[in-house]
Amino acid sequence: MEYEIVIGLEVHAELSTKSKIYCSCTTEFGGEENTHCCPICTGMPGVLPVLNKKVVEYAVRAGLATNCTIADYSKQDRKNYFYPDLPKAYQISQYDFPLCKNGYIDIETDGKTKRVGITRIHIEEDAGKLMHDEWDTGTLVDYNRCGVPLIEIVGEPDLRSAEEARAYMEKLRSILQFIGVSDCKMQEGSLRADVNLSVRPVGQKELGTRTEMKNLNSFRSIVRAVEAEAQRQIREIESGGTVVQETRRWDDERGLSVSMRSKEEAHDYRYFPEPDLVPIVLDKEWVEGIRASLPELPDARKKRYVREFGLPEYDAEILTSSKVLSDFFDDAVKQSSNAKAVSNWIMGDLMRILKEKGMEVENIPFPAGYLARLVGLIEKGTISGTIAKKVFEKMFLSGKGPETIVKEEGLEVVSDEGALTAVVRKVLDNNPQSVADYRKGKEKALGFLVGQAMRETKGKADPQLINKLLKEAMDKA
Amino acid sequence: MELYELTAHELSDLLREKKVGAVEITRSLLDRIEKVDAKVGSYITVCRDRAIEKAREVEGKIYRGEANSPLAGIPMAIKDNMCTEGVLTTCASRMLSNFIPPYDSTVVKKLNAEDVILLGKTNMDEFAMGSSTENSYFKRTKNPWDLERVPGGSSGGSAAAVAACEAVFALGSDTGGSIRQPASFCGVVGLKPTYGAVSRFGLVAFASSLDQIGPLAKDVTDCALAMNAIAGYDPLDSTSADMNYPDYTRSLVNDIKGIKIGIPKEYIGEGIHGEVKKAVLEAVETLRRLGAECEEFSLPITEYAIPAYYLISSAEASSNLARYDGIKYGYRAEKFTDLLDLYKQTRSEGFGAEVKRRIMLGTYALSSGYYDAYYKKALQVRTLIKQGFDQAFSKYDLVVGPTAPTTAFKIGEKADNPLEMYLEDIYTVSVNIAGLPGLVIPCGMDGNNLPIGLQLIGKAFDESTLLRVAYTFEQNTDFHKNRPRI
Ligand SMILES: [Zn+2]
Numbered sequence: 001m002e003y004e005i006v007i008g009l010e011v012h013a014e015l016s017t018k019s020k021i022y023c024s025c026t027t028e029f030g031g032e033e034n035t036h037c038c039p040i041c042t043g044m045p046g047v048l049p050v051l052n053k054k055v056v057e058y059a060v061r062a063g064l065a066t067n068c069t070i071a072d073y074s075k076q077d078r079k080n081y082f083y084p085d086l087p088k089a090y091q092i093s094q095y096d097f098p099l100c101k102n103g104y105i106d107i108e109t110d111g112k113t114k115r116v117g118i119t120r121i122h123i124e125e126d127a128g129k130l131m132h133d134e135w136d137t138g139t140l141v142d143y144n145r146c147g148v149p150l151i152e153i154v155g156e157p158d159l160r161s162a163e164e165a166r167a168y169m170e171k172l173r174s175i176l177q178f179i180g181v182s183d184c185k186m187q188e189g190s191l192r193a194d195v196n197l198s199v200r201p202v203g204q205k206e207l208g209t210r211t212e213m214k215n216l217n218s219f220r221s222i223v224r225a226v227e228a229e230a231q232r233q234i235r236e237i238e239s240g241g242t243v244v245q246e247t248r249r250w251d252d253e254r255g256l257s258v259s260m261r262s263k264e265e266a267h268d269y270r271y272f273p274e275p276d277l278v279p280i281v282l283d284k285e286w287v288e289g290i291r292a293s294l295p296e297l298p299d300a301r302k303k304r305y306v307r308e309f310g311l312p313e314y315d316a317e318i319l320t321s322s323k324v325l326s327d328f329f330d331d332a333v334k335q336s337s338n339a340k341a342v343s344n345w346i347m348g349d350l351m352r353i354l355k356e357k358g359m360e361v362e363n364i365p366f367p368a369g370y371l372a373r374l375v376g377l378i379e380k381g382t383i384s385g386t387i388a389k390k391v392f393e394k395m396f397l398s399g400k401g402p403e404t405i406v407k408e409e410g411l412e413v414v415s416d417e418g419a420l421t422a423v424v425r426k427v428l429d430n431n432p433q434s435v436a437d438y439r440k441g442k443e444k445a446l447g448f449l450v451g452q453a454m455r456e457t458k459g460k461a462d463p464q465l466i467n468k469l470l471k472e473a474m475d476k477a
Numbered sequence: 478m479e480l481y482e483l484t485a486h487e488l489s490d491l492l493r494e495k496k497v498g499a500v501e502i503t504r505s506l507l508d509r510i511e512k513v514d515a516k517v518g519s520y521i522t523v524c525r526d527r528a529i530e531k532a533r534e535v536e537g538k539i540y541r542g543e544a545n546s547p548l549a550g551i552p553m554a555i556k557d558n559m560c561t562e563g564v565l566t567t568c569a570s571r572m573l574s575n576f577i578p579p580y581d582s583t584v585v586k587k588l589n590a591e592d593v594i595l596l597g598k599t600n601m602d603e604f605a606m607g608s609s610t611e612n613s614y615f616k617r618t619k620n621p622w623d624l625e626r627v628p629g630g631s632s633g634g635s636a637a638a639v640a641a642c643e644a645v646f647a648l649g650s651d652t653g654g655s656i657r658q659p660a661s662f663c664g665v666v667g668l669k670p671t672y673g674a675v676s677r678f679g680l681v682a683f684a685s686s687l688d689q690i691g692p693l694a695k696d697v698t699d700c701a702l703a704m705n706a707i708a709g710y711d712p713l714d715s716t717s718a719d720m721n722y723p724d725y726t727r728s729l730v731n732d733i734k735g736i737k738i739g740i741p742k743e744y745i746g747e748g749i750h751g752e753v754k755k756a757v758l759e760a761v762e763t764l765r766r767l768g769a770e771c772e773e774f775s776l777p778i779t780e781y782a783i784p785a786y787y788l789i790s791s792a793e794a795s796s797n798l799a800r801y802d803g804i805k806y807g808y809r810a811e812k813f814t815d816l817l818d819l820y821k822q823t824r825s826e827g828f829g830a831e832v833k834r835r836i837m838l839g840t841y842a843l844s845s846g847y848y849d850a851y852y853k854k855a856l857q858v859r860t861l862i863k864q865g866f867d868q869a870f871s872k873y874d875l876v877v878g879p880t881a882p883t884t885a886f887k888i889g890e891k892a893d894n895p896l897e898m899y900l901e902d903i904y905t906v907s908v909n910i911a912g913l914p915g916l917v918i919p920c921g922m923d924g925n926n927l928p929i930g931l932q933l934i935g936k937a938f939d940e941s942t943l944l945r946v947a948y949t950f951e952q953n954t955d956f957h958k959n960r961p962r963i
Binding site: 039042043044045046047048049050051078080082084087088089090141268270271272275276277278 | 558559560566568573576578579580582677678679680681682684685686712713714715716792793795796799800801802804805806816820840843844845848852
């Protein structure tokens with residue numbers, strides 16, 4: 001039987017406000033344990049929360065950028081459960097009146113666009129972190145992340161494959177980065193997802209029983225978890241069993257999920273309205289002001305790349321998948337007359353080098369203008385494409401400008417006929433067989449000879465000129 | 478008369494006339510505590526050295542003309558559920574028996590700015606849950622009028638301290654009557670301000686939507702002075718009211734002509750003790766004689782106030798007290814096997830019976846499947862109670878009635894009967910549920926020479942009218958001059 005996978009993601013993104021959601025502590029990542037906290041975020045007796053207005057603004061930006069309706073009235077609620085990383089033993093979240101609801105984003109897989117619904121976006125506070133101490137005498141807790149603002153973006157179960165799940169996460173990340181509300185660094189945990197997944201026979205209307213996998217924090221683990229969990233559920237059904245509604249923990253190292261707790265064991269969070277906070281009442285004009293201040297979003301930018309620069313859809317999609325990358329491209333294009341060439345360099349050599357070096361776009365050691373200038377040097381014929389690749393590699397090593405590297409290393413194209421005549425002579429003398437082949441009409445032989453000449457000049461010769469000189473010499477004799 | 482017997486405004490006059498110094502006053506109070514507190518048991522912590530040191534500092538300021546507050550140099554006490562930086566704050570619980578806050582509550586900051594002298598922290602029912610101060614982990618506070626009786630609760634330590642002249646005035650907190658009922662039992666003036674008038678920042682939460690800090694004092698004038706010091710908008714408390722606060726001493730006017738007063742029939746019907754009813758009705762007569770227009774009216778659904786109050790307050794408490802888990806501060810069980818066991822042992826050993834009872838009640842009320850039937854219903858009753866008062870205040874400036882059905886009862890008398898104890902709050906909880914201000918003033922003595930308190934309930938943020946009527950009553954009666962002999 002053929003099965004359809006049904007996936008809905010709950011994505012948590014840390015907001016990049018300077019201070020925490022209910023106190024004035026910094027949200028900065030990293031910091032020595034328990035130094036970014038105060039009586040409020042560590043839940044001392046008697047303290048009270050005060051909502052950081054920036055958090056509301058950022059969440060509203062996220063809501064508007066994902067086509068949500070912004071609630072003019074919303075409230076905050078307490079989600080009660082015991083855990084040492086949660087100092088108040090409740091998390092302040094939003095239960096029945098979230099800030100944003102009924103939105104959507106468009107994703108692209110295999111060249112097809114699909115609209116994925118967003119049920120709601122609400123604000124809440126992050127918890128601390130448990131650490132097992134080095135001497136194994138117990139567990140330590142770090143409250144630095146406690147009270148860092150989060151938005152939870154609850155998606156509709158509209159996704160049908162691991163690829164779609166990945167595309168959805170990538171699009172969300174790119175949107176949140178474009179509007180500047182989250183840096184979405186998955187390795188730092190500032191973007192993570194819970195995966196709700198069920199399977200059903202193709203054609204069946206009712207949804208199958210779903211399981212939930214919590215806190216997946218890389219694209220790779222999301223894809224793997226979706227694939228493995230779908231297969232597990234299908235196997236379960238095929239072998240005559242049933243899928244149990246439960247929460248499962250994805251073990252990325254072992255590549256499988258294990259049951260955490262069943263529906264019966266699920267927490268009763270005893271949500272109730274947070275009495276220490278007042279309802280959030282938003283002014284329509286204020287919301288419209290935020291809407292007007294939203295920057296160009298990834299979809300719009302992608303369309304612009306296709307329209308203005310004639311880039312292929314695929315390339316435009318990749319370029320706009322990350323704000324830093326897209327900004328890098330925009331920056332370079334501003335200083336170049338050949339957007340397509342700039343795009344090709346980014347899509348090709350730049351991505352390859354980043355991957356090889358395990359670097360992020362933000363760590364590129366030179367400004368985007370250098371890439372524009374490198375493209376310019378090729379266009380002017382100052383260096384060849386081959387040499388340009390070497391120069392580009394060197395730019396990554398030294399951060400120096402392309403002209404400087406070309407000059408320092410003497411990489412300019414040699415287009416002096418006098419200097420090249422000797423090289424041509426030498427190549428012809430050393431390869432009599434090829435010369436004979438050429439004369440017999442084998443055009444291929446010319447290519448070989450050009451290659452030899454380029455090698456002789458370490459790639460610096462103007463290939464056009466070499467070609468011409470070789471032909472002339474052989475045709476003459 | 479001894480210095481410790483005087484009111485804040487009397488002492489303030491002496492200080493300003495430089496007839497006496499802050500150190501001398503403070504010593505007088507500390508000596509009084511030394512002498513009587515073994516019998517009364519008002520205090521959990523007495524900050525003797527700290528108080529004298531502060532008094533010296535303030536005395537200097539007064540002499541240099543740098544201390545302008547009428548409360549400068551006045552020694553007072555604070556209920557042990559308000560955080561005081563560097564001073565033990567226990568909530569009368571084993572759970573916080575070792576807790577020294579790293580910060581001051583807003584009221585403490587405000588009082589420090591007025592140069593008051595903190596004498597110590599007063600006893601209370603554990604986490605403010607109770608009506609007799611018997612639910613303290615540390616000690617039982619006795620009623621200064623009869624040491625075999627309770628002082629009321631939960632601010633019993635603060636009320637007893639003021640009545641026994643162990644503090645010039647004190648702060649208490651009131652969630653369902655915890656300032657007013659002990660004020661009534663101990664024969665002092667107690668004011669529970671409008672919800673939002675005094676910052677709750679640093680008040681260890683019992684029920685966030687009901688808790689309010691207020692003063693207990695020897696007379697109405699001191700009450701107004703204390704209100705001037707502690708009321709006001711606080712950006713650290715989101716439920717604090719951002720508005721202009723009046724000078725409460727301007728309400729100290731001996732005139733209530735034309736004031737319209739309503740007396741809820743339900744408050745003087747079944748269940749009220751005869752002597753209490755008689756004193757309250759006589760007080761109403763006095764008010765009428767002084768020019769007020771008084772009539773009885775019906776305040777509907779009064780009978781649902783107690784259940785609604787216990788559901789809402791316990792639900793909030795179950796969440797507010799969840800943070801006491803033995804992980805970060807406070808008490809931790811010595812023996813446990815794993816995390817869950819650490820929670821269980823710590824909370825079993827750290828909390829007393831009444832606190833556990835409320836946590837269980839509240840947890841149940843919020844549980845899925847029961848939420849609608851209990852918590853949600855209680856919130857609906859809350860709305861109705863508010864509407865009832867709104868209606869009353871469309872006709873009356875003030876609602877007047879008893880504070881508690883009885884005068885102070887014997888220690889242990891109701892300790893084993895929580896339901897009977899809960900009924901102590903029958904006339905006070907509605908005020909918290911509706912967020913209104915309530916003031917209690919002595920209005921008589923019963924046959925056992927125990928004080929009876931009259932409760933005045935005002936419109937939201939209209940403490941001024943309460944103070945004015947109370948002041949007028951006080952100026953024309955002598956009940957506030959009664960002092961217990963210890
Ligand atoms: Zn903090």
